[in-house]
Amino acid sequence: QVQLAESGGGLVQAGGSLRLSCAASGPTLSGYFMAWFRQASGKEREFVAGISSDGGRTYYIDPVKGRFTISRDNDSNDKNMVYVQMNNLKPEDTAVYYCAADRKVTVRTMVDVDEYGSWGQGTQVTVSS
Numbered sequence: 001q002v003q004l005a006e007s008g009g010g011l012v013q014a015g016g017s018l019r020l021s022c023a024a025s026g027p028t029l030s031g032y033f034m035a036w037f038r039q040a041s042g043k044e045r046e047f048v049a050g051i052s053s054d055g056g057r058t059y060y061i062d063p064v065k066g067r068f069t070i071s072r073d074n075d076s077n078d079k080n081m082v083y084v085q086m087n088n089l090k091p092e093d094t095a096v097y098y099c100a101a102d103r104k105v106t107v108r109t110m111v112d113v114d115e116y117g118s119w120g121q122g123t124q125v126t127v128s129s
Contacts, residue, residue, distance in 0.1 A: 009123030022099030029080035
């Protein structure tokens with residue numbers, strides 16, 4: 001399984017922006033569906049955005065559409081990277097954000113946390129009002 005590590009979280013005011021990064025090590029990310037999940041305090045982990053293995057298709061939950069952009073860099077010369085650019089952040093975006101990966105994920109299963117075999121440790125995003 002690929003190892004994942006997130007970075008880029010922090011404290012930001014409402015309306016601000018953050019860019020989260022997910023660095024993969026181990027096997028190449030080639031062939032992996034990649035996703036960002038988040039978990040707010042006291043709530044279940046939820047799918048936020050996903051990107052196909054070739055980067056050609058992206059998927060978002062409705063609350064972040066138009067504000068978040070997921071992208072990936074499959075450069076095999078160095079670490080493989082996945083990003084999520086988060087603009088116009090809102091207090092309800094406050095959560096721990098996780099990067100996830102798996103080869104077997106499909107469009108129908110991408111929102112299911114149990115479908116992913118690789119997870120990062122998470123990075124805290126706090127949006128103040």
